[in-house]
Amino acid sequence: MTDLPAAVFWDMDGTLVDTEPYWIAAEHAIVEEAGGVWSDEYAHELVGNDLMVSAQFIRDNSPVDLDPLEIIDRLLERVIVQVREHVPWRPGALELLEALAAESVPSALVTMSWRSLADAVVGALPEGTFAAVITGDEVEHGKPHPEPYLAAARALGVEARECVAIEDSPTGVRSAVGAGVPTLAVPHVVPVPVIAGAVQAPSLRGLTPRDLRTLFDGARRG
Structure with a gap:
């Protein structure tokens, strides 16, 4: 063997x-841009999740009313920018x-x-x-x-x-x-x-x- x-x-x-801090920062930014407040407790619930599940969770627990795919695109855009600056x-x-x-x-x-x-x-x-x-x-x-x-x-x-x-x-x-x-x-x-x-x-x-x-x-x- x-x-x-x-x-x-x-x-x-x-x-x-x-990259989890990048994702959490992106979630805070998207929710705050919609006039809401995001918590680290919520952010930690999303760790490891399928992104569609996470996007729906954001919709259900914040004022963000974007389509889940739009939420994912905005999250990815922010995280990718940070990854390209520093992995x-x-x-x-x-x-x-x-x-x-x-x-x-x-x-x-x-x-x-x-x-x-x-x-x-x-x-x-x-x-x-x-x-x-x-x-x-x-x-x-x-x-x-x-x-x-x-x-x-x-x-x-x-x-x-x-x-x-x-x-x-x-x-x-x-x-x-x-x-x-x-x-x-x-x-x-x-x-x-x-x-x-x-x-x-x-x-x-x-x-x-x-x-x-x-x-x-x-x-x-x-």
């Missing part, structure tokens, strides 16, 4: 890049990506952000860093549904149970675990409860591809 996972599936916002990589993420590539372990990006933002982030990395990119606007069901992770496994031609997912939110962890992917939760903006099939670590800093196998085995036992 190999001591490496067949592939590693990466969440993006909050896991690969620290805020999470600690240890780039190093782990490089180590996986050196071991010929493919990585896939599995994000509920839409293709336009994913392309901005992936474009800041060496070509070929991700063997597949699954985005929220290209799946029928977003996280916490398992579809995004099942789509990633199909795209790479691997068995979900032989891979590892890295997530930072309860929504994302439930999506990965529901797809049968042993999952490493690295909580960031919001806490992640204990979920069967997942293990937790405080950071990616210092983790190696073979460390993921150890965590993967722990997740399978869970």
Whole structure:
């Protein structure tokens, strides 16, 4: 049995890049422009969600009366501007990506952000860093549904149970675990409860591809 996972599936916002503050700032701006007040409590409820779910939540809990697609476009526009100015990589993420590539372990990006933002982030990395990119606007069901992770496994031609997912939110962890992917939760903006099939670590800093196998085995036992 190999001591490496067949592939590693990466969440993006909050896991690969620290863009959650960008999203929260964009939500505050859009709501305040409509004459409302947004709270961090509301913002934290949206972490990891499908963007259509988040847009509807904003409509339901603020004076913003835009169509959900217009809300998403305005959020993405603001976040992409900030990402193009500065990509805020999470600690240890780039190093782990490089180590996986050196071991010929493919990585896939599995994000509920839409293709336009994913392309901005992936474009800041060496070509070929991700063997597949699954985005929220290209799946029928977003996280916490398992579809995004099942789509990633199909795209790479691997068995979900032989891979590892890295997530930072309860929504994302439930999506990965529901797809049968042993999952490493690295909580960031919001806490992640204990979920069967997942293990937790405080950071990616210092983790190696073979460390993921150890965590993967722990997740399978869970």
